[in-house]
Amino acid sequence: MKSTIEGLKFVLLSPFILMKVIIVLIIIGIKAIARMILKSEFESKQKFLEISQNKRSELYKNNEILIEENKLLSKRLERMKYILERNENSTTEATLTKHGEIVFMTYSQKNLFDSIYLSGENGDDKFWDSVMHFRDYGNEIKIVDFLTRNDSENRGYGRVLMNFVIAEARKKGIKCITGDLSSVDADNFDWLIPFYESFGFDCKLFNDDKIIRGNIRLLLEETGKKVG
Structure with missing residues (x-):
């Protein structure tokens, strides 16, 4: 009689146990997918950050070049002005x-x-x-x-x-x-x-x-x- 009750109890609880297992597996799967998504987003943001930093460095270098060229141009203009005024x-x-x-x-x-x-x-x-x-x-x-x-x-x-x-x-x-x-x-x-x-x-x-x-x-x- 006792074994019959235990068997009946197992049969009645099996759907719940199965559902619990499925839920656990779903949670594990969701976590795994979430990790993949987060990893992908992190790598994407990291790559974007590297590109932004490289672009910033390039712009900084170009700005330095423009500043130097402007200095040279100003120097040339001042020299030409001096030459022309000196020899008036x-x-x-x-x-x-x-x-x-x-x-x-x-x-x-x-x-x-x-x-x-x-x-x-x-x-x-x-x-x-x-x-x-x-x-x-x-x-x-x-x-x-x-x-x-x-x-x-x-x-x-x-x-x-x-x-x-x-x-x-x-x-x-x-x-x-x-x-x-x-x-x-x-x-x-x-x-x-x-x-x-x-x-x-x-x-x-x-x-x-x-x-x-x-x-x-x-x-x-x-x-x-x-x-x-």
């Missing part, structure tokens, strides 16, 4: 180097072929970056000094200045440009002579008492185009 009693013309840098040629209003000063917008010197001094003999001019600041070399200043001189000499009907190769520059003849020759100058060297010196000569009628 002289004639100043602007041109470009092969690198696209603005340079200013400044010379006396009375005589172009006295001295010509070149100042670059990115130049390092307060007064000039390259200069050429002359003696004017009418149909002929002689270069008596041609200097470029050491920290301005390889910017194309000397080449721009020479091109300007040759072009202006042609405009004024000058037939010849001459100059001397001083012995003090002998160590630089290996690049100095090819520099002059690239403009069409005839360069000659002399060995005078073991001192090497020379001269340069350009007949403008024989050179018809500007050298870049």
